[in-house]
Amino acid sequence: MDSIMVLLADPAAWAALITLVVLEVVLGIDNLIFISILSNKLPEHQQQKARRIGIGLALVMRLALLSIIAWIVGLTQVVFDLGLTGPVNEHGQPAFETAFSWRDLILIAGGLFLVWKATKEIHHTVDPTPTEDVFDTSKATLSFGSAIFQIILLDMVFSIDSILTAVGMTEHLPIMVVAVITAVIVMLLAADPLANFIKRNPTVVMLALGFLLMIGVVLIADGFGVHVPKGYIYAAMAFSAMVEGLNMMSRRRQQSRAAPKE
Template sequence: MDSIPALLADPAAWAALATLIVMEVVLGIDNLIFISILSNKLPEAERQKARRLGIGLALVMRLVLLSGIAWLVGLTAPVFDLGITGAPGAHGEPTFETQFSWRDLILIAGGLFLVWKATKEIHHNVDPHPNADVFDTAKSTLSFGAAIAQILVLDLVFSIDSILTAVGMTEHLPIMVVAVITAVVVMLLASNPLANFINKNPTVVMLALGFLLMIGAVLIADGFGVHVPKGYIYTAMAFSAGVEILNIVARRRKARGAAAETPAGH
């Protein structure tokens, strides 16, 4: 066990903690977007409960994984090899891995689930039932138990990715625990504002589903050994979100202008 007083007196430990907190918060965005979209499909009285329970499960799962770091790291050991030679890359190495670990299989399964879920929701929003509101229809098709089960599946995938990132950044368990707890608290504080924002701006739903589709594809690629730098992913997400915010502001100003020009009584 690391000496906590020694870590408190070590500036490098504080720097590692700050860096890891930022990284964990960023990695938690994926988890939070999924929880927000799924909870908005529930009756309004159950949404906040689902968000809190989903984020609470994410915290428990991360702490359990931290308590078994040796087992978790063992998930990266190859369990089987397809024996297929991939096409050579620029330096002669295969462009994808043929050896798969449990981590790879979990990422691939989670990515496939995320792609399936996002594709299903996009299809439902693009082609809703006749004479029914697209978002009201979507909300009525999911039970509380089904929502929690789906959140639990993705919590596991995102937690493994999160903790493996933490293990790669520091060897001190107390720093990992504090960073994970801080990131989950930030997720908890941001869950309601984010979910409400998505719910009040229907076009953001499609953007968020596009994010989930992209994240699912990245998880699958990562499982096959094709590592896409996460900085590129989050930069693209931030840019898209910024453009959508500008569109929302423009629509609201146009609506206010139209309302101001409408004569009284019309």
């Protein structure tokens, strides 16, 4: 209790908490987009339940990982080294790593899964079966168990990334716990509005799948030691979303002008 009171009186702790909350919320966007796309493929009466379970599992995993934080930090230790000499960058450093930790392997596996899933969904959208309308979100195309299983897999990847980010920001466990819980509450509040927005605007699905494809590639690159600044990634996502928003406004105005007037 005394340590918590000391943290409450420390301005640096509050600054770390605010910064970490923002980072955790931003990192949670990736997780939320994936959950929203998967849940919209379920029967309508199961969609909200799947989102609640998915976000609840994300919270449980993050808190569980915080409880074994020493083990999580140990995931960054090198497991094996291929010993290869790859190309070097302009600073004379290797362009990618050949020594891999468990964190690297998990990120690579999660990235490959995201790339596979996003590519599969993009192909399904671009080349559907002749009798299928890919923009009809009222039809279930995924079983509840399959959706939850896929959500669990990505929850694990995003949770490890989230906790390692928290460890890099602060050494105080209470700050990490508060930041993680706050971020998951924001995800919980945003889950239904985001999923409903995607459902009302089916063409946004392609943009979201593009985001997931890019995130998957970034996770793979991170696993190989090629660190792409997250600010660039989210700036590109925000710009793409803004352009799509302008396209949606343009389409709606054209539809309203073309509608017959009474």
